[in-house]
Amino acid sequence: MSFIQFEGVEREYIVGDSVIKAVKEVSFSLEDKSFNVVLGQSGAGKTTVLNMLGGMDSPTKGAITVNGEDISKLGTRELTTYRRDKIGFVFQFYNLVPNLTALENVQLAEEICKNPLDAAEMLERVGLGDRKNNFPGQMSGGEQQRVSIARALAKNPQILLCDEPTGALDSGTGRIVLKLIRDIARDMGKTVVVVTHNAPIAEMADTVIHMRDGQISEIRHTEHPRPVEEIVW
Ligand SMILES: Nc1ncnc2c1ncn2[C@@H]1O[C@H](COP(=O)(O)OP(=O)(O)OP(=O)(O)O)[C@@H](O)[C@H]1O
Numbered sequence: 499m500s501f502i503q504f505e506g507v508e509r510e511y512i513v514g515d516s517v518i519k520a521v522k523e524v525s526f527s528l529e530d531k532s533f534n535v536v537l538g539q540s541g542a543g544k545t546t547v548l549n550m551l552g553g554m555d556s557p558t559k560g561a562i563t564v565n566g567e568d569i570s571k572l573g574t575r576e577l578t579t580y581r582r583d584k585i586g587f588v589f590q591f592y593n594l595v596p597n598l599t600a601l602e603n604v605q606l607a608e609e610i611c612k613n614p615l616d617a618a619e620m621l622e623r624v625g626l627g628d629r630k631n632n633f634p635g636q637m638s639g640g641e642q643q644r645v646s647i648a649r650a651l652a653k654n655p656q657i658l659l660c661d662e663p664t665g666a667l668d669s670g671t672g673r674i675v676l677k678l679i680r681d682i683a684r685d686m687g688k689t690v691v692v693v694t695h696n697a698p699i700a701e702m703a704d705t706v707i708h709m710r711d712g713q714i715s716e717i718r719h720t721e722h723p724r725p726v727e728e729i730v731w
Contacts, residue, residue, distance in 0.1 A: 500527035501564065501689060502551065507560035507570075509546050520546040522712040524560070528689065528705055533680055533723070535700045536693045538601050538709035544693040545661055547709070551691065552659045553581040586650030586658045586688075590665040593641040594634040601630040601643045607652035617660065620648040624678055640671035647679060651686065658683055660692045664699070665700070675701070677703065677726040698731040721729050 509521040521543045528534050536544045549555040550562060552567060556577075563568045569580055593604045604617035621630055624644040634642050643663060650658055660679060664672030676692075680702060683690045692699065700706040701724040708716040 499563065501530035501532075501565060502528040502691075503563040504547075504551075504559075505561045505563070507547075507550065507557045507562060508548060509543075509555065510558045519712055521550075521557070524709075524712075524714055526705075526707050528577060528691070530565075531571040531684075531687050531689055532704040533571065533690045534692070534705045534707065535682065535703035536691060536707045537695070537697060537700045537707060539695055543712040544695075544709055546712075548659050548661055548691060549642045551657070552585045553577040554586060564721050583613075584655075584656045586653050586655035588643070588646050588650050588658065588660040590662040592634070592639075592646045592666075594642055594645055594649075596634050599631050599633055600626060600637070600648075603645055604633070604649045607649055611653045612682060613654050615652050615654050617648070617652055620652045621645070623651075623682060624648045626683050638671075639667050640675060642714055643667065643675050644678060647675070647682070651682060651688070658688045658690045660690065662694055663692060664694070664696070667687050672731075673726055673729065680726060690713075696731055701729050702726050 504524050507521060511518045511520060536547055538544050549566050550557055557570050558610045561568050572580060600621060601617055604620055608614040608617060613723040621627055624647055626641060626644055664675055667675060679690060703723055704720060707714055
């Protein structure tokens with residue numbers, strides 16, 4: 499069995515009198531320690547897939563297995579533990595706490611999870627050892643995203659989920675951020691899933707899941723993903 503497995507996963511939302519099928523019959527599997535991209539246009543269902551994998555949302559049908567455990571069957575408390583201990587999140591707009599320093603933002607991970615890594619060390623790893631005492635407002639977008647990567651990884655999660663991590667950055671800074679995610683995740687043995695609408699980014703993935711209208715239109719595995727440095731957008 500693969501490390502991550504979606505089997506016939508659906509997610510419906512009831513809005514007023516209508517039913518919105520955000521995700522329909524989605525099945526795929528991802529290997530442990532792999533780097534994966536979910537690619538698709540706005541509204542394709544990418545974030546819904548990511549949120550279900552991260553335990554922030556649950557499917558209305560189907561099974562999601564992570565490391566042998568069917569997380570679609572977990573109750574609210576178990577899902578909280580799963581989210582806290584197994585998952586690191588990186589968002590498009592960083593979601594840093596503005597009145598905490600970079601170091602304090604990363605230390606938040608220590609407050610909530612079981613086996614946190616040293617916050618100062620994680621900041622060093624993302625190249626911000628000398629910016630520990632800066633507030634988010636004193637840092638560029640790329641630097642803030644690096645702080646959020648340090649915070650996500652300080653939880654020492656098995657899985658790193660990134661929703662449009664370069665969406666608010668210029669392409670040069672975006673490449674630096676993606677390279678950092680790829681290199682650190684490889685070193686630390688993390689499984690990564692990046693959601694994006696930006697097709698060139700998919701070239702760096704081991705597996706690309708292409709979504710359209712809530713369904714998978716294509717799954718592509720690559721033996722030799724392209725180095726981030728060679729990708730242009
Ligand atoms: N909580 C919700 N309630 C109602 N509809 C929702 C909800 N969440 C998502 N949807 C709908 O489900 C569909 C898929 O949304 P989703 O956010 O997963 O797409 P996406 O591919 O991530 O798009 P984007 O790139 O714009 O974020 C959309 O039509 C969206 O409006």
